[in-house]
Amino acid sequence: MRWSRAFIPTLKEAPSEAIAPSHQLLVRGGFIRQVAAGIYEFLPLGLKVLKKIENIVREEMNKAGAQEVLLTVLNPRELWEETGRWELYGDELFKLQDRHGRDFCLGPTHEEEITDLVRKEVKSYKDLPLILYQIQTKFRDEKRPRFGLIRAREFLMKDAYSFDTDYKGAEEAYNLMGETYERIFSRIGLKYLRVLADTGQIGGKKSEEFVALTPYGEAKVAHCEKCGYAANAEIVPVQKPTPEGEEEKPLQKVHTPNVRTIEELAKFLNVPPRKILKSLLYIVEGKPVLVLIRGDREVDENKLERVLGTDNFRLATDEEIKEILGTERGFVGPINLPEGKVERILWDNSLYGVKNLVVAANEPHYHYINANPGRDFEYGEFYDLAEVQEGDPCPECGAPLRLSRGLEIGHIFLLGTRYSEPMQAYFVDRDGKEKPIVMGCYGIGVSRLMSAIVEQSYDENGIIWPINVAPFELEILPLNVTDEKQMEVAEKLYKEALNRGIDVIIDDRDERAGFKFKDADLIGIPVRIVVGRKVKDGLVEIQIRKTGERFDVPIEEALDKFEELKKELQKA
RNA sequence: CGGGGCGUAGCUCAGGUGGCAGAGCGCUGGCAUCGGGAGCCAGAGGUCGCGGGUUCAAGUCCCGCCGCCCCGACCA
Numbered sequence: 001m002r003w004s005r006a007f008i009p010t011l012k013e014a015p016s017e018a019i020a021p022s023h024q025l026l027v028r029g030g031f032i033r034q035v036a037a038g039i040y041e042f043l044p045l046g047l048k049v050l051k052k053i054e055n056i057v058r059e060e061m062n063k064a065g066a067q068e069v070l071l072t073v074l075n076p077r078e079l080w081e082e083t084g085r086w087e088l089y090g091d092e093l094f095k096l097q098d099r100h101g102r103d104f105c106l107g108p109t110h111e112e113e114i115t116d117l118v119r120k121e122v123k124s125y126k127d128l129p130l131i132l133y134q135i136q137t138k139f140r141d142e143k144r145p146r147f148g149l150i151r152a153r154e155f156l157m158k159d160a161y162s163f164d165t166d167y168k169g170a171e172e173a174y175n176l177m178g179e180t181y182e183r184i185f186s187r188i189g190l191k192y193l194r195v196l197a198d199t200g201q202i203g204g205k206k207s208e209e210f211v212a213l214t215p216y217g218e219a220k221v222a223h224c225e226k227c228g229y230a231a232n233a234e235i236v237p238v239q240k241p242t243p244e245g246e247e248e249k250p251l252q253k254v255h256t257p258n259v260r261t262i263e264e265l266a267k268f269l270n271v272p273p274r275k276i277l278k279s280l281l282y283i284v285e286g287k288p289v290l291v292l293i294r295g296d297r298e299v300d301e302n303k304l305e306r307v308l309g310t311d312n313f314r315l316a317t318d319e320e321i322k323e324i325l326g327t328e329r330g331f332v333g334p335i336n337l338p339e340g341k342v343e344r345i346l347w348d349n350s351l352y353g354v355k356n357l358v359v360a361a362n363e364p365h366y367h368y369i370n371a372n373p374g375r376d377f378e379y380g381e382f383y384d385l386a387e388v389q390e391g392d393p394c395p396e397c398g399a400p401l402r403l404s405r406g407l408e409i410g411h412i413f414l415l416g417t418r419y420s421e422p423m424q425a426y427f428v429d430r431d432g433k434e435k436p437i438v439m440g441c442y443g444i445g446v447s448r449l450m451s452a453i454v455e456q457s458y459d460e461n462g463i464i465w466p467i468n469v470a471p472f473e474l475e476i477l478p479l480n481v482t483d484e485k486q487m488e489v490a491e492k493l494y495k496e497a498l499n500r501g502i503d504v505i506i507d508d509r510d511e512r513a514g515f516k517f518k519d520a521d522l523i524g525i526p527v528r529i530v531v532g533r534k535v536k537d538g539l540v541e542i543q544i545r546k547t548g549e550r551f552d553v554p555i556e557e558a559l560d561k562f563e564e565l566k567k568e569l570q571k572a
Numbered sequence: 573c574g575g576g577g578c579g580u581a582g583c584u585c586a587g588g589u590g591g592c593a594g595a596g597c598g599c600u601g602g603c604a605u606c607g608g609g610a611g612c613c614a615g616a617g618g619u620c621g622c623g624g625g626u627u628c629a630a631g632u633c634c635c636g637c638c639g640c641c642c643c644g645a646c647c648a
Contacts, residue, residue: 009582011582011583011584011598012583012584012597012598012609013583013597014583014584015583016578016583016584016585016640016641017578017640017641017642018641019641019642034640036639036640037639037640037641091573092646108647109648138648140647140648142646142647143573143645143646143647144573144642144643144644144645146641146642151646151647151648152648155648156648157648158648159648209648218646218647301645302645302646311645311646314574314645315574317574407648408647408648409648410648411647411648443648444648445647445648446648447648448648461608479606479607480606480607481606482606483606510606511606511609512606512607512608512609512610513606513607513608514606514607514608514609514610515608515609515610516607516608516609517607517608517609518608518609519609521608530607532606532607533607541607
């Protein structure tokens with residue numbers, strides 16, 4: 001490619017709406033452009049990277065024996081009615097009608113369609129096992145699209161589905177996909193964690209996420225350096241503490257004017273937050289539910305959802321607190337509750353066995369000190385509702401857990417018969433009996449990967465692409481295009497690089513050197529050969545984007561040296 | 573969906589109290605220059621998000637709508 005003819009609209013400044021580094025750099029580097037919230041165009045450079053990622057995914061999937069198909073974007077409503085997801089998927093489903101008024105959706109995922117295909121064609125155990133996959137654009141009307149490609153409403157996904165005669169086979173497929181994912185993410189050059197996860201809306205028996213470690217990620221993961229345990233924070237159990245042996249002191253009511261938050265209270269009464277009982281009033285399916293937790297802990301609403309069995313809940317508003325409990329925010333507690341007003345009281349494990357607590361009095365501007373559950377008010381049902389914290393004991397070995405933020409780039413599910421049963425995807429087994437196919441499903445966010453890579457690999461000058469996914473492997477940069485000798489050498493190197501099959505770009509624009517260096521850094525080409533004054537001594541300079549290293553080599557050795565460097569960069 | 577912010581040139585932004593539409597960068601032409609977005613001269617470029625209202629007069633004040641971004645809950 002000749003830069004003078006290329007469509008690479010780079011920007012000196014980041015657009016104001018971009019916050020995440022990957023979003024800013026992908027826009028500035030001319031990889032993507034936004035059309036609407038969460039909807040992006042891929043420009044030539046962006047598409048090149050996307051295709052390289054896609055091909056790595058494809059190669060590894062094929063190696064694992066999976067077969068590529070291409071399903072449809074437009075899905076008829078009937079298919080989604082069969083699994084109940086036309087309703088369950090909710091507003092995230094993009095719905096539309098054809099000219100006859102028939103309902104369709106734009107596929108957000110393809111369990112329904114693939115199961116439909118397989119149930120029609122697979123009749124016997126002889127047709128199994130089978131793994132099918134596709135790389136296709138998905139549509140989800142996300143509540144909040146964010147951070148460029150990180151959470152988009154239209155995005156490229158690789159989705160795979162496995163079909164087996166029994167759980168043993170399904171588990172083998174699941175494990176095979178897990179290993180395949182590890183190979184894919186390693187080849188792409190990502191630092192990631194494989195963690196246990198919630199099966200969530202998709203359903204099923206078991207699932208793991210692959211999380212790219214980056215501070216801009218949306219997922220919180222906990223991992224144990226001692227035993228290797230790793231899980232999405234929302235499923236990490238937090239154990240009950242050992243009961244305190246402290247002696248119970250007499251209950252005392254104290255005036256706490258306008259002291260509402262845990263921090264204010266801790267300061268005002270000079271007690272540590274862990275000695276404060278925090279009470280949160282939730283409205284669950286329209287009914288008030290009180291959640292109690294230790295002052296130094298936060299409620300994990302994913303855990304709460306599992307305990308409540310519904311996602312239809314939210315914190316009560318100030319008005320609701322007044323109306324239901326007759327008190328104000330900050331002064332809600334389990335003591336002196338008005339009779340029959342609260343549907344249910346849930347205790348977090350963190351409060352187990354704690355003594356002499358600070359508890360709000362359910363009366364504005366008053367708290368109790370030295371309140372003791374069991375003596376001053378009743379214990380209730382205990383549950384694990386707390387967010388895991390850095391240093392909490394590992395559920396496997398007890399060593400302190402570490403917390404990191406990350407970006408979910410892949411997710412594998414052992415589905416079982418969640419889809420095959422309702423959709424009646426049966427096969428006839430060796431024993432002549434009809435049985436439901438046992439399924440698994442496996443997703444990779446292909447376009448999201450592009451952002452994940454950038455999040456893990458950039459500096460103040462721009463992107464640093466791993467060589468396997470870089471838009472070009474090599475840039476040849478003649479400093480002065482009006483210098484005949486320089487151009488002659490640059491052109492010669494360019495043509496020979498093309499002959500050798502190197503993915504190369506030559507910056508043949510009549511621009512100042514600094515300008516061209518800035519652009520090259522921004523778009524992140526891993527290696528460049530600078531052709532400058534030293535050509536008259538038979539030398540060119542090689543520069544490595546990642547390390548900033550630069551050194552002279554004889555012109556005729558430059559491309560050999562590049563190929564050597566490429567191998568090293570692929571290993572790193 | 574709850575809370576907050578922002579919409580003015582291609583980009584980043586400035587435009588007290590209502591009174592001629594602005595800057596830097598980019599773009600076009602010219603000059604100069606050629607190892608880190610340097611400089612000089614000249615020029616083009618606007619439905620001030622959209623609709624209504626108040627006013628002699630609205631980018632500015634009021635009402636409604638739309639769009640985009642951020643925090644929270646959900647997902648690859």
